[in-house]
Amino acid sequence: MHTTINTVDTPTHQSSSQAPASGRFRKSMGLTALVLFGLAYMVPLAVFTTYGLVTQMTKGHLPTAYLLTLAAMLLTAYSYGRMVQAHPYSGSVYTYTRKAFGSYFGFMAGWTLLLDYIFLPLLSYLLIGIYMSEYFPTIHAWVWVLGSIALVTFLNLIGIESVTRVNWILVVVQLVFIVVFVALSISNLSAQAEPVSLFKPFHHEGFSVPLIMTGAAVLCLSFLGFDAVSTLAEETTNPKSRIPLAIMVVSLVGGLLFLLVSYFAQMVFPEWSTFADPDSASVDVMRRVGGELLVTAFTATYVAGCFASAMVSQASVSRVLFAMGRDGALPRVFGRLVTRKRVPATAIVLVSVLSLIALFITLDTVANMISFGALFAFSAVNLAVVKHYLVDQKLSGVRNYLLFGGIPGLGFLSTIWLWTSLSSMSFMIGLGWMAAGLACLLVTTRAFRVKLPELQMAD
Numbered sequence: 349m350h351t352t353i354n355t356v357d358t359p360t361h362q363s364s365s366q367a368p369a370s371g372r373f374r375k376s377m378g379l380t381a382l383v384l385f386g387l388a389y390m391v392p393l394a395v396f397t398t399y400g401l402v403t404q405m406t407k408g409h410l411p412t413a414y415l416l417t418l419a420a421m422l423l424t425a426y427s428y429g430r431m432v433q434a435h436p437y438s439g440s441v442y443t444y445t446r447k448a449f450g451s452y453f454g455f456m457a458g459w460t461l462l463l464d465y466i467f468l469p470l471l472s473y474l475l476i477g478i479y480m481s482e483y484f485p486t487i488h489a490w491v492w493v494l495g496s497i498a499l500v501t502f503l504n505l506i507g508i509e510s511v512t513r514v515n516w517i518l519v520v521v522q523l524v525f526i527v528v529f530v531a532l533s534i535s536n537l538s539a540q541a542e543p544v545s546l547f548k549p550f551h552h553e554g555f556s557v558p559l560i561m562t563g564a565a566v567l568c569l570s571f572l573g574f575d576a577v578s579t580l581a582e583e584t585t586n587p588k589s590r591i592p593l594a595i596m597v598v599s600l601v602g603g604l605l606f607l608l609v610s611y612f613a614q615m616v617f618p619e620w621s622t623f624a625d626p627d628s629a630s631v632d633v634m635r636r637v638g639g640e641l642l643v644t645a646f647t648a649t650y651v652a653g654c655f656a657s658a659m660v661s662q663a664s665v666s667r668v669l670f671a672m673g674r675d676g677a678l679p680r681v682f683g684r685l686v687t688r689k690r691v692p693a694t695a696i697v698l699v700s701v702l703s704l705i706a707l708f709i710t711l712d713t714v715a716n717m718i719s720f721g722a723l724f725a726f727s728a729v730n731l732a733v734v735k736h737y738l739v740d741q742k743l744s745g746v747r748n749y750l751l752f753g754g755i756p757g758l759g760f761l762s763t764i765w766l767w768t769s770l771s772s773m774s775f776m777i778g779l780g781w782m783a784a785g786l787a788c789l790l791v792t793t794r795a796f797r798v799k800l801p802e803l804q805m806a807d
Contacts (some may be wrong), residue, residue: 350451353451363457364399365437366377370805371770374584375582375583375584377580377583377584377585377592378500378584379583379590379593379594381585381592382580382590382594383579383594383597383601384516384519384599385576385577385580385645385660385663386573386574386576386577386594386597386598386602387519387573387598387601387602387658388420388432388518388519388573388653388657388659388660389468389572389573389576389577389660389661390570390571390572390573390574390575390657390666391472391522391527391597391654391656391667391715392519392522392523392600392602392605392653393522393609393649393651393653394569394606394648394653394657395414395474395570395584395605395609395610395613396499396609396613396630396646396650397471397569397715398566398567398569398627398715399482399610399613399629399630399633400623400625400629400630401566401626401627401712401715402563402567402647403567403614403620403623403626403629404620404621404623405465405554405559405562405563405615406556406559406560406562406563407554407559407620408549408552408554408614408618408620408621409549409550409551409552409560410549410556410563410608410613410614411549411557411559411607411614412549412550412551412555412560412658413561413563413564414526414567414603414606414607415550415569415607416421416560416561416564416573416766417565417567417568417571417603418571418599418604418606418607418764419602419610419762420564420573420726420759420762420763421568421599421603422476422569422570422596422600422601422603422724423594423730423755423758423759423762424575424597424729424730424758424759424762424763425575425598425599426572426679426755426756426759427730427732427733427755427756428440428575428592428595428729429592429593429595429596429735429757430592430733430736430751430752430756431444431578431613431729431736432578432581432587432588432591432592432595432733433588433592434447434736434737435447436581436582436587436588436591437514437581437582437671439457439730439782440461440576440578440579440664440667440668440671440725441461441575441725441728441729442454442455442457442458442668442671442672442677443456443671444659444728444732444736445728445732446457446458446731447732447736448731448732448735448740449732449735450734451677451799452533452774452789452793452796452800453673453709453728453798454677454783455472455672455677455789455792455800456471456731456782456785456786456789457725458668458671458672458677458783459721459722459782459785459789460477460721460724460725460778460781460782460785461530461668461721461724462665462669462721463717463718463720463721463778463781464569464666464717464718464719464720464722464725465570465576465661465664465665465668465720465721466665467714467717467718467721468569468572468657468661468665468700469500469658469661469662469699469703470703470705470706470709470714471569471706471714471715471718472496472654472655472657472658472661473493473654473658473703474493474498474614474706474714475488475492475650475651475707475711476492476493476496476654476655476709477489477490477492477496477649477706478627478628478675479647479651479654480492480647480651482518482628482647483644483647485623490707491610491766493704494704495707496658497658497703497704497706498700499655499664500658500659500700501662501696503528503659504659504662504663504666504691504693504696505691505693507763509665514792516644518652518655518656519656521649521652521653522649522652522653523542525645525646525649526605526609528563528638528645529609529612529637529638529642529646530601530608530612532637532638533612533613533615533616533637534562534612534629534635535614536637537615537616542614542681543600543677546619548614548615549610549611549614549615549618549774553578558769560767561765561766562583562769563768564769564773565704565719565723565766565767565769565770566599566715566716566770567606568719568722568723568726568766569715569718569719569722570602570606571602571603571722572661572718572722573598573602574595574598574602575595575722575725575726576601576661576664577591577594577595577598578591578595579664579667580664580667581669593616593744598737602632607634611631613630616633616636616637617632617633620624624649629712630646630650630744631643631646631647633779634646638663643691651771655689658697658806662696662699662703663696665695665699666692666695666696667692667695668692669682669692669695669698669699670682670685670692670695671683673692673694673695675799675800677792677800680799682694682698696806704747713773714776715775715780716770716771716773716774717774717777717781719770719774720767720770720775720777720778720781721778722772723763723764723766723770724767724778726763727760727763727764728761728765730756730759730760730763731755731760733752733755733756734752734753734757734760737752738751738752738753742763742805755789
């Protein structure tokens with residue numbers, strides 16, 4: 349791959365040897381590794397991250413909310429695949445929107461994307477601390493948080509291959525647990541004397557479209573993983589075909605797992621208003637289905653899943669920081685690959701430092717921050733497809749209008765609808781983050797008098 353950089357002072361292209369942004373990633377990711385990466389990022393048991401919160405928010409209609417979210421995510425996953433085919437480079441939303449709409453909008457989209465990418469590993473560390481301190485009350489949560497951050501950082505610094513190997517084990521363990529949970533749930537339901545309505549988890553008393561939409565918007569954080577796959581484009585062999593396929597597989601498999609688990613959880617524990625604590629409502633469900641033994645197995649499996657998510661989410665956000673540093677939108681030090689494994693070490697360490705916020709932030713706050721950034725980024729990618737293929741490439745004809753206008757258009761409308769359904773706290777935090785990004789952009793460009801460097805890449 350040849351890399352050149354344009355700046356306001358240098359209109360001609362520089363060679364890759366002259367460019368301050370240096371190095372290439374190793375092409376080590378195949379289709380199976382990509383799917384595992386995405387599933388580990390999503391965490392198959394992520395349905396229990398906000399289970400109590402969203403179940404109460406939707407008045408017991410969690411599976412219905414997941415159906416709406418899955419539909420919107422599949423449309424958006426399609427758009428990600430199309431943009432990977434157009435620009436198979438690291439950076440995800442940042443790269444796609446910059447290419448489609450220019451450097452300023454690209455910076456703001458990338459900055460907003462960082463809101464969910466940076467705080468997703470933080471969410472994993474927070475959950476590890478919560479569950480482990482509950483199971484081992486004599487050990488403070490901060491011990492588990494700091495230990496997890498240190499181990500995850502070490503694994504990312506020694507290379508993406510180490511993360512992939514650990515993902516194999518942790519994803520399989522979660523899938524086995526889901527099989528056991530579903531089997532025990534069916535056994536529990538079949539033992540009940542009264543007949544069970546199979547449709548009840550989707551529609552019963554208290555059904556409210558606005559409430560379900562609000563819940564569906566929060567559930568978007570469960571799907572963060574298919575988009576993270578796109579950040580590995582420069583580490584994948586044949587990325588134009590493998591990345592889009594991996595994105596769709598991860599979205600569909602992850603969504604169906606969430607739907608399956610939430611359905612049976614709702615069936616065996618329909619009394620959504622009786623949770624002792626919404627943050628730990630999953631423990632109530634496990635105790636009813638399989639007693640204390642299942643609670644223990646769930647805690648171990650869920651914490652392992654959170655650890656896997658922390659590993660891949662830190663790897664993913666470090667690639668976005670790398671792309672922005674390589675472009676000059678962030679300090680150049682982030683855009684360099686170091687060590688024999690060719691990893692963005694500076695970006696990895698920065699994410700680790702920011703993850704220390706997990707020591708004093710609440711679960712509800714983190715969930716709202718992640719959902720705001722994710723839905724803004726998803727909307728931007730859907731629009732980028734329309735701009736790139738129909739406006740820039742000037743494709744025409746019914747088929748192209750459907751593939752590059754109709755499907756991304758529906759994806760944009762669905763993600764915007766979910767975005768506007770978020771709570772006022774989400775917008776307060778999210779808009780504050782965007783304001784900080786705009787301030788950085790104004791300083792970097794001297795109030796738009798200086799252009800951001802433009803990275804041009806070609807195979």
